[in-house]
Each structure stands twice: as C-alpha cells, then as structure tokens.
Amino acid sequence: MEIFSEKRVRVKKIKTKSGELQTPFFMPDATRGFIKSMSGKDLKDAGVGPMVVNTYHLYLQPGMELIKKSVSPCQNFDGQGNIHKFMNWDKPLLSDSGGYQVFSLIHKNPQMGKITDDGVEFRSPLDGSKHYITPEKAIQIQFDLGVDMMVCLDDPPPNSHTKEKIEAAVDRTLAWAKRCMIEYKKQIKERKIEKENKPLIFCVIQGGEYLDLRKKCVEGLIEIGFSKEGGPAMRWDGYGFGARHVDSEGNFLEKVLEYTAKLIPEDSLRFALGIGTPEDIVRSVQMGWDMFDCVIPTREARHGKIFLWKDDNLEGEFYKTVNITNSKFKDDFSAIDENCDCELCLNYSRAYLHHIFKMKDPLAARIASIHNLKFYTNLMKKIRGEM
Numbered sequence: 001m002e003i004f005s006e007k008r009v010r011v012k013k014i015k016t017k018s019g020e021l022q023t024p025f026f027m028p029d030a031t032r033g034f035i036k037s038m039s040g041k042d043l044k045d046a047g048v049g050p051m052v053v054n055t056y057h058l059y060l061q062p063g064m065e066l067i068k069k070s071v072s073p074c075q076n077f078d079g080q081g082n083i084h085k086f087m088n089w090d091k092p093l094l095s096d097s098g099g100y101q102v103f104s105l106i107h108k109n110p111q112m113g114k115i116t117d118d119g120v121e122f123r124s125p126l127d128g129s130k131h132y133i134t135p136e137k138a139i140q141i142q143f144d145l146g147v148d149m150m151v152c153l154d155d156p157p158p159n160s161h162t163k164e165k166i167e168a169a170v171d172r173t174l175a176w177a178k179r180c181m182i183e184y185k186k187q188i189k190e191r192k193i194e195k196e197n198k199p200l201i202f203c204v205i206q207g208g209e210y211l212d213l214r215k216k217c218v219e220g221l222i223e224i225g226f227s228k229e230g231g232p233a234m235r236w237d238g239y240g241f242g243a244r245h246v247d248s249e250g251n252f253l254e255k256v257l258e259y260t261a262k263l264i265p266e267d268s269l270r271f272a273l274g275i276g277t278p279e280d281i282v283r284s285v286q287m288g289w290d291m292f293d294c295v296i297p298t299r300e301a302r303h304g305k306i307f308l309w310k311d312d313n314l315e316g317e318f319y320k321t322v323n324i325t326n327s328k329f330k331d332d333f334s335a336i337d338e339n340c341d342c343e344l345c346l347n348y349s350r351a352y353l354h355h356i357f358k359m360k361d362p363l364a365a366r367i368a369s370i371h372n373l374k375f376y377t378n379l380m381k382k383i384r385g386e387m
Contacts, residue, residue, distance in 0.1 A: 009024065009285055009286075009383060009384070009385075010023055010024070010270075010288055010290055011023060011024075011384055011385070012290075014200070014269065015196075016092045016148035016149065016199075016200065017148055017196065017197045017198075017199070018084065018090060018091055018092045018093070018148045019049075019090075019091055019092055021049065021050055021092060022384065023269070023290040023291065023384075024281075024285050024289070024290050024291065024292070024380060024383055024384065025049065025050060025290075025291060025292070025380055026276075026281065026291075026292045026293070026294075026376050026377075026379070026380050027050045027051050027052045027094060027291065027292065027293040028043075028048055028051050028052070028293070028294075028295075028297065028298060028373060028376075029051070029052045029054075029293055029294065029295045029298075030051040030052065030053050030087070030089075030093075031052070031053065031054045031057055031295070032053075032054065032057045032058065032061070033053055033058060033062075033083060033086060033087050034087065035051075035298050035369065036298065036302060036365065036369075037302070037362055037365040037366040037369060038298070038366060038369055038370070040087070040088055040089060042343075042366065042369075042370055043089075043373070045342070045343065045370065046342065046369075046370045046371075046373035046374045046377060047373070047374060047377035047378075048091075048373055048377065049091050049092065050091060050092040050093065050094060050148075050149075051089070051091070051092075051093055051094070052093070052094050052095070052096060052293045053083055053087075053093055053094070053095050053096075053145065053147065054095070054096055054098055054101065055095050055096060055097055055098035055138060055141050055142055055145070056097075056098025056099075056101045056102055056133075057098070057101070058083065058095075058145065059098065059131075059133075059141055060124050060126055060131070061126060062086075064141060064144050064145075066086075067081060067082065067083055067086050067144065067145065068081045068082070068144055069081045070082070070083075070085045070086035071085050080146070082144070082145060082146025082147075083095075083145040083146055083147060084146055084147075085146075092148040092149065093145075093147045093148055093149070094147060094148065094149035094150070094151070094202075094293070095142045095145050095147040095149070095150050095151065096151045096273070096293075097138045097142070097150075097151045097152060097153040097154065097204075098133070098138065098153075099120075099138070099153045099154050099155070099156060099204075100156050100273075100274075102120050102122050102133065103115065103120070103155065103156050103157070105122060105125065106120070106122060107157075107158060112125070115155065115172075117172060117175065118134060119132055119133055119134035119135070119137070120132070120133050120134075120153075133153065134153075134179075135152065135153045135176040135177075135179040135180045135183065136179060136180075136183040138152070138153035138180065139152075139153075139180050139183040139184055139187060140183065140187065142199070143187045143191065143199070147199055148199055148200065149199060149200040149201075149202065149237075149238075150184075150199050150200070150201055150202065151201075151202045151203075151204060151240060151271075152176065152177045152180035152181075152201070152202065152203050152204055153176050153180060154173040154176060154177070154203075154204035154206060154242055155169040155172040155173045155176070155206065156169070156204075156206060156242050156243045157169040157206070157208065157243065158243070158244070159208045159209055159243060159244055159247060159248065160248050161208065163208075163210055163213070166206070166207065166208040166210060166213060167210075167213055167216075169206050170206045170207055170213050170216060170217045170220075173204060173206045173217060173242070174217065174220040174221065174224070177203045177204075177220075177221055177224055178224050178227070178229070180201075180203075181201070181203075181224055181225070181227070181230065181234065181236075182229055182230030182231075183230075184201050184234070185230045185231035185232075185234060186230060186231075189231065200237035200238060200269070201234075201236060201237055201238075202236065202237060202238040202239065202240050202269070202271055203221045203224070203225075203236045203238075203239055203240070204239075204240040204241075204242040204273070205217045205218055205221065205239055205240065205241055205242050205260055205263075205264075206242040206243060207242075207260075208243060209247065209253060209256055211255075211256065211259050214256065214259065214260045214263065215263060218239070218260070218263040218264065219263075221236065221239065222265065224236075235265075235268070236268060237268065237269060238268055238269030238270065238271050238290075238291070239264045239265075239268055239269070239270060239271065240271040240272075240273045241257060241260055241270075241271065241272050241273055241275075241289070242273065244274070245257060245272065245274065245275050245280070252280060252283070254283065254287075257272070257284060257287055257289070258287045261287045261288040261289055262288070264288075269290050269291060270288060270289045270290045270291070271289075271290065271291040271292075272284045272289040272291065272292050273293065274293065274294055275289070275292050275293075275294065276292060276293070276294020276295070276296040276297070277294075277296060278307070278318070278319050278376075278379055281379065281380075281383075282314050282318075282379075282383065285383055297369070297372035297373050297375065297376050298369045298372065298373065300321070300372060301365060301368035301369040301371070301372040302365040302368070302369065304323050304324045304325040304357045304364070304368065305321050305322070305323055305324075306321060306322050306323075306324050306336060306353075306368060306371060306372065307319055307320075307321055307371075307372050307375040307376075308320050308321070308322060308336070308337055308375075309337065309339065309375075312382070314379075314382060314383065319375075324336075324350060324353050324354050324357060324368070325354060325357050325358065326354075329350045329351060329353075329354040330351060330354055330355075331351055332349065332350040332351050332354070333349040333350070333351050334349060334350055335349065335350070336348075336349075336350055336353065336371060337371070340371065340374060340375075341374075342367075342370050342371045342374040343367055343370050343371075344367040344368065344370055344371040345371060348367065353367070353368065
C-alpha cells in the first residue's frame, strides 16, 4: 500500500556490522540492556530489529568491566565481550551518549553535578558515587559497548532557557562534537577496526526553538565532518535532533523540525531522537526524518494502554488507544485486534487481559508490550509501503 508519495519518504538501506536496515525505522528503548518483562524471543516475535541502549545507565550499572567480559551461554568467550553478547541480541544496537540523562539530572538538581567546557561531573543516583564524563570518555565507552551506531556527547538545555544560554549550549555541543570525532578516529585506529565493522557515528543538533541557532549548529557540524584533525576527514553518518521536540506546553515543534531536516546533508541519516507517538512519527517522516526511538510503546503497555488501528491510511486519526484496565472490558471476550497476529491477539481476550492487569500479574505487561511493539513494527512497514 502506498501511503505517501515517494518524495516524502526517504526509503534507503544502510549497512551496519550487525545487519542491514531500511529507513524509516523505529528503535524501542532497551535503556539498561533490556526491555522490561520481554525476552529476546518476544522482541523478535514482535518484529523488533534495531534497539537503543543508554551509555549513561550501562556505565553505572552493571558497569563496563562486566560488559567487556560478557558472553552468552551459547557462546565461547573470545576476549571481545560487548553489549550484544551481554544481551544475546544479534541485531543492530544504537547507544545514545547518555548526555540527555546526565544533563536532566543536573538541571533538576544542581547538587547532583556540574557542567564545564571540559566535561560533566555528576553523582550516581544509585549510590552517590562521583563520576566524570568527557566527550572522549563517552566515545570510548560506546566503543567498549561494541554497538553498531553511536552518538556524540552534547549539551541538551531545556527549551525554556534563554537564547543566550541555548547558544552557549550550541557552542559547547560543537566543541564536544569536534573532540568526539577526533576520539572516534583514534579508537578506530587503535582497535584496528576494518571499514565494514566501523560503527556509524551521529552528531546532535542543538538550538532549541531558534532556527538561526539550529542553522549555526548544523553548519558547524558539517565543517567538523570535513576536518582532517586527528586523521583523514570523516563525515558524520547521521545527524540527530537534540533536546525536546515539544515546547513547554507540549506542542509539537513542527516548524523547527522541518527546518532542521532541510539543513542536514541529503545523504546523511536524520535521527529524530525521542520522537515516538505514531502521529509524530508519521509527520516527521513526511519532513524527511529517517530514524526514531522512544519508550512509549512499552511504557504505555505496562500501564494497560493498547494501540489499535482505525484506518490503514496514515492520514488523520489512523489509530486509537484503549486503557484495558477500564471496567468496560471486564466482560469483553473479543480479541484485542482481529487483524493482528501477535501472541496476545491470537490467544487472549480483552476480558482476560483486563483480568491479569487487575491481578498485577507480569504476564499482562509482557503480552501487552508484544502487541504494542507489533503495532509499531507494522506502522513502519506501512510507512515504507511494505503493507
């Protein structure tokens, strides 16, 4: 089914060391190396391919030394432990830098750390221990994770900050991107990584709601990609949209997202970080964004919120959500979605799912998460014209 005109969807194939991906695609957030209540088989049954892991969280727990020693039970340890082996996941993984989490921690509670031009000092919310992350260390950690795609450390200020503060964050983001690229080149050389196994590297565009600052950031990032400092010039594989994609009132920053997408080189991937509602994904794809990640499908599932199709045509209100814990589903013995072939829809009624949510059984979160991820898998297939 053709949902959009060809010009509005950037369908392209990209290669990673863990397999080929076709844009546009969505990545569930396996933040700490797992998605709550779900096994690897559950994820694959739902059609999940690439996922996002979080550098900050994995660095704190379980820690990099353990991950570097990791091996799945079905493998022999070859001295090259990584997050793929720790999770036993053979499909592509992207690690974000953890910058958003660290900066959110500090912005909410300045006593938890401080931001300088050199890096970020922060206290672990787990045990209060002190840590220091620089752009170089963020890249080193991501190489140790062994991911397929990695993201530079950036400075993501709240959109509510003054223009002066946001411009300072743009300047710091550019300075750190340059240091990340130099370290990236260094790690590839030191680890003797062949071209076909080279992880893709993404920079991040800051600038808040100010179009001129977004432009300044993109132009500075492009220039870094042509720099030969630290080794031969290496252009960014992709550019991410930094900071929140909504304003203080929750309104989608359509103008900013559309303008920023047009600034990014045509042959580079465009990563809309954190964008995850179905309608926001659809409108972002129409602007030219290629990649998306969010906790929404699984987080909502764990609270009993189920995604259902209303219309195959991805225009207007093409889906709805229902709260399965609502009393009206107590004696509803129909399938969740008669057109869905996930484990939940093929085997259990709405009444049964309502019951196990009320009983707080872990099965509820598991099968609801499978369904919602299947919904998102099919959403991306429809966008790409595969359904």
